[in-house]
Amino acid sequence: xxxxxxxxxLKMAVMGEVVHPWASSGYRTDFDGxxxxxxxxxxxxxxxxxxxxxxxxxxxxxxxxxxxxxxxxEHENAALGVLGCIGNEVTxxxxxxKGAKGFITGKHGNFLVWFGPEDQEKINIGDKMxxxxxxxxxxxxxxxxxxxxxxxxxxxEKMGIAEEGGRLVVPVTAEYPAYIMGSGxxxxxxxxxxxxxxxxxxxxxxLKLKDIRFGDVVALRDQLNWWGRGYYExxxxxxxxxxxxxxSAGHGPGVTTIMSxxxxxxxxxxxxxxxxxYYLGIRKRPE
Amino acid sequence: MVAISTNRDKLMRQALLGKVAPPxxxxxxxxxxxxxxxxxxxxxxxIGVGGIKYNVGVGDPCLGWAEAEYLEPGVSLLxxxxxxxxxxxxxxxxxxxxxxxxxxxxxxxxxxxxxxGTAATAGHVFSHFPExxxxxxxxxxxVxxxxxxxxxxxxxxxxxxxxxxPGFLExxxxxxxxxxxxxxxxxxVPSHAMGMGVGGAPAESGSWCIQxxxxxxxxxxxxxxxxxxxxxxxxxxxxxxxxxxxxxxMTIGVVTxxxxxIAGHGPGVMAIAAxxxxxxxxxxxxxxxxxRYLGLGA
Numbered sequence: 001x002x003x004x005x006x007x008x009x010l011k012m013a014v015m016g017e018v019v020h021p022w023a024s025s026g027y028r029t030d031f032d033g034x035x036x037x038x039x040x041x042x043x044x045x046x047x048x049x050x051x052x053x054x055x056x057x058x059x060x061x062x063x064x065x066x067x068x069x070x071x072x073x074e075h076e077n078a079a080l081g082v083l084g085c086i087g088n089e090v091t092x093x094x095x096x097x098k099g100a101k102g103f104i105t106g107k108h109g110n111f112l113v114w115f116g117p118e119d120q121e122k123i124n125i126g127d128k129m130x131x132x133x134x135x136x137x138x139x140x141x142x143x144x145x146x147x148x149x150x151x152x153x154x155x156x157e158k159m160g161i162a163e164e165g166g167r168l169v170v171p172v173t174a175e176y177p178a179y180i181m182g183s184g185x186x187x188x189x190x191x192x193x194x195x196x197x198x199x200x201x202x203x204x205x206x207l208k209l210k211d212i213r214f215g216d217v218v219a220l221r222d223q224l225n226w227w228g229r230g231y232y233e234x235x236x237x238x239x240x241x242x243x244x245x246x247x248s249a250g251h252g253p254g255v256t257t258i259m260s261x262x263x264x265x266x267x268x269x270x271x272x273x274x275x276x277x278y279y280l281g282i283r284k285r286p287e
Numbered sequence: 288m289v290a291i292s293t294n295r296d297k298l299m300r301q302a303l304l305g306k307v308a309p310p311x312x313x314x315x316x317x318x319x320x321x322x323x324x325x326x327x328x329x330x331x332x333x334i335g336v337g338g339i340k341y342n343v344g345v346g347d348p349c350l351g352w353a354e355a356e357y358l359e360p361g362v363s364l365l366x367x368x369x370x371x372x373x374x375x376x377x378x379x380x381x382x383x384x385x386x387x388x389x390x391x392x393x394x395x396x397x398x399x400x401x402x403x404g405t406a407a408t409a410g411h412v413f414s415h416f417p418e419x420x421x422x423x424x425x426x427x428x429x430v431x432x433x434x435x436x437x438x439x440x441x442x443x444x445x446x447x448x449x450x451x452x453p454g455f456l457e458x459x460x461x462x463x464x465x466x467x468x469x470x471x472x473x474x475x476v477p478s479h480a481m482g483m484g485v486g487g488a489p490a491e492s493g494s495w496c497i498q499x500x501x502x503x504x505x506x507x508x509x510x511x512x513x514x515x516x517x518x519x520x521x522x523x524x525x526x527x528x529x530x531x532x533x534x535x536x537m538t539i540g541v542v543t544x545x546x547x548x549i550a551g552h553g554p555g556v557m558a559i560a561a562x563x564x565x566x567x568x569x570x571x572x573x574x575x576x577x578x579r580y581l582g583l584g585a
Contacts, residue, residue, distance in 0.1 A: 029489070032563075033528045179478040179523070179532055183486020186405075186496065186551030195486060200533045222479065224501075227328040228550025230482055231498050233507075249529025250486030 002161060002168075003141030006153035011134040014080045015093070016069035018044060019110060020125045028061070031199040031249035036061065040244060042068045042110060044123060050105045050114050050215040051277030054244040054253045055198075062251065063244030065214045066102075067120065068110035069129050081191050084111050085135030086240055086256060087152030087280060092119070095127035103280050104131065105215060106242025107150055107256050108193055114282055143168055146261040147226045149189050158279040159217065160271070167264065170238050171217065171271035176207060178222040178231050182250040189225040189257045198245050198252030212253050216241040217274040225260035234263030240276055288462035288469060292442045295453035303432040304388075305375050305412060307424060308365035310338035313356055313407045323356055326500040326550035331356065335545060336407045337363045339424055343545075344415055345400045345516030346578030349554045350499060350546045357408050357555065358545030360515045361400060362421070364412040364430055372410050376402060377491045380436030381541060381559070381577060382455030385414045388431050392416075392423035399432060400516060400577050401543030402450065404493035405484045405555045408544055415583055437491070444468045446562030447527055449490045450541075456559075458580040459518075469568045470539045470560060471575035472520035473513075478532055480508055481524055482551035490526045494555030499546035513554055516577035517542045520569035526558035537567040541577055 021043035027035030040048075040063030048057070048065045057063050069090075071077040084104055090113050092100045100119035106112040111131070115123065138148045138156065146168060148156070162169045176196055180203060184194025196212070198204050212218075218239055224232035225239075239255035246252050259266060278285040313323050313333040322330030335343075335358035343352070344360045352358050364385070366375030385397040397416035403409060412432065416424065436452045445466050448456065462469045476497055484495030497513070498504060505511050513519075518541055525533035526540065540556035547553050560567055578584070 029528045031525070031527075031529050031531055031533070177479070181485075182531060185485050186483025186549065197485070197532050199529075199531045202534050203532070224326075224550065226326075226550070227324050228326055228552075230326055230500060230549075230551030231479060231504055232501055233503060248486065248531075249525065249527070249533075250531030251529075 002157060004153055004156065005139045009134055009137055009153065011132060012083065014083050014131045014133045015076065016071045016080050016111060016129045016131060018067050018123060018125050018127050018129065019070050028248065030247035036247055040064060043125065044120065046120065051275060051283045052214055054212045054214055054241065055210045057244060060244055061246055061248065062254070064108060064110065064112050066105060066112055066114045067123060069113055070110045080111070080131065081107065083133035083136055084131050085133065085150045085152045086258065086276065087155030088134055089132045091130045092123065093128040093130045095124055097122035097127065105276060106193065106240060108243050108254055112242055140168065143265060146259055146265050148259055149225065150256055151258040155276065155279060167267045169267045169269050170259065171274040172219045172238065172268045173216040173272055173274045174208070175219040175221055175268060180207065181220060181223060182252060184254065186229055189229050193242055193254035193256045194229060195246065195252045195254050197250055199247060199249050209252065212241055213275055214241055215276040217276065218255060219268045220255065224262065225257040232262065236261060236266040236268070238266065288464045291461045291463050293453055293456065294440045298435055298438055298453065300433060300435040303375050303378055303434050304367050304371070305364040305430050305432060306367055307339060307426050307428045307430065308337040308363040308411055309426050311336045311407050323549060325548035331548060335359060337411065338426065339421060341421060345583060346576050347515055349513040349515055349542060350511060352545060355545055356547050357406060359403060359408060359411060360413055361415045362397065362424065364414055365410055376410055376412060378434040378437055379412045379432050380434065380450050380452045382452030382581065383435060384433045386431045387424065388429045390423070390425055390428040392420050392428065395420035395424070398581055400581065401541050402557050403544060403555060404487065404557065405496055406552070408555060413543060441468060445564055445566045446560060448560045450557055451559050455580060467566050467568050468560065469570050471518055471572040472539055472569040473517045473573055473575050474509070474571065475520045475522055475569060476508070478523040480504060481521060482553060484555065485530055487530045489528050490558040490561060493530065494543060494557045495526060495530050496547065496553040496555055498551055499553035500548055500550060513542055514576055515542060515545060518575040519556060521556065525561055525563055527561045527563065533563055535565045536561065536563050537565050539567060539569065
């Protein structure tokens with residue numbers, strides 16, 4: 001079992017509300033100059049959940065699974081954005097689903113939240129959601145040079161991570177090279193995800209990008225997400241896939257980065273079921 | 288190889304109005320905030336965006352300036368109001384004439400040398416004016432840009448060109464052979480060195496950074512000698528209807544700003560030509576810089 005400083009981490013309430021889907025007033029142009037509608041950001045998705053494939057939704061663009069929450073006050077939203085972590089408990093604070101509980105599953109512009117299907121049926125746009133934010137400052141004992149980000153301490157403990165030879169061995173579904181990382185590059189890992197680009201057909205076949213699922217734990221090679229987000233030869237970043245496919249140049253499934261270190265501190269082990277849907281008990285892990 | 292022919296006689300020429308942009312901080316902090324955090328966790332002030340630079344122009348080094356981030360060369364311009372800002376950026380092209388229309392420097396003539404796009408440089412157009420005219424120029428002075436270049440096409444080229452006047456394109460000595468366009472560039476930059484800006488706007492606005500951290504990346508690729516205004520060839524990079532990776536593609540761009548110490552950031556590259564099918568062949572020339580092509584004596 002990993003040792004962490006979780007007893008020293010503040011656990012606090014932050015608020016969001018379920019946000020309405022939005023659309024632009026015209027087509028968005030894809031990487032190849034084709035007009036597309038592009039839907040799937042914000043709102044409540046009844047048939048897209050953590051554990052599902054990221055690819056293949058009609059006119060889908062950055063599809064967010066489950067429901068999406070944010071806070072309409074700029075400053076409060078900034079706090080929600082920094083404090084909320086993947087795996088944090090979310091409670092419906094108002095509306096017909098009041099008292100229902102779910103989890104944060106990703107941080108895009110919005111936070112993405114999973115609720116059980118019966119509870120989700122009762123949720124309306126505008127319902128208030130209380131997030132029990134917990135995780136900022138999380139460190140792993142003996143691995144203080146591994147930066148942990150936006151990860152609930154109890155989810156960390158469920159990810160099957162082992163200590164071997166001075167390294168953390170993390171189960172992942174796949175590894176991706178630096179050149180394929182797209183939009184969100186250079187941005188602040190605490191605030192936003194970055195995308196695995198799905199707009200070069202040759203590469204998405206070669207890297208099997210159509211197999212990516214919401215909730216997959218993946219490794220990014222030669223990527224350091226520490227004080228910022230950039231290239232670093234030999235570094236490894238671990239992230240969780242949070243949103244869907246894109247046809248816009250430089251975009252694709254988003255990755256919230258949860259661990260990152262310079263060379264020699266993180267190793268990976270391929271596990272096709274390394275997905276938070278299993279770790280959080282949302283789905284039953286196949287034998 | 289033969290000289291190119293273009294549709295330059297079909298391009299609209301029109302007046303744009305901008306103003307000399309005020310200096311701008313990357314981070315507007317209060318009390319104990321206010322620093323940029325570098326890739327290795329150091330606080331940095333981050334100056335050089337906006338304003339009038341008396342001692343930095345196209346042809347000068349990208350790196351090494353004290354406390355600088357995204358250093359913009361010469362005189363930075365901005366659209367006169369929010370409604371005009373996007374048109375000002377999208378229509379301005381390298382090589383367009385810029386004329387001061389009010390203030391003490393009224394009548395001074397300069398030239399557009401590049402455009403910003405990434406982070407705090409968004410909306411900025413960079414211009415060069417003779418040193419003597421800079422003395423009379425103030426922040427906020429109005430500048431007219433005679434825009435010409437949007438829609439420029441090269442006959443027989445399987446790709447797109449952007450952000451340059453027909454005259455600037457011709458000054459590059461472009462040649463075409465069997466659909467392959469030859470353009471000068473100081474060096475090639477591989478896709479893994481490209482950072483912030485990926486996924487951004489179509490090629491007519493915005494830029495895409497060449498990462499200038501960590502040091503092993505800069506040393507390994509010889510990026511330390513890059514100059515503002517250099518033409519670079521970005522392999523497997525497609526800046527066209529957006530900015531993304533595309534294997535086999537080639538984009539030629541102008542390095543329009545100085546470097547950065549923020550992870551994933553660095554000198555911004557503004558595209559001038561791109562081919563999804565790789566129908567561009569860079570002609571390596573260490574002197575391929577906007578300053579030379581515009582006759583600015585650097």
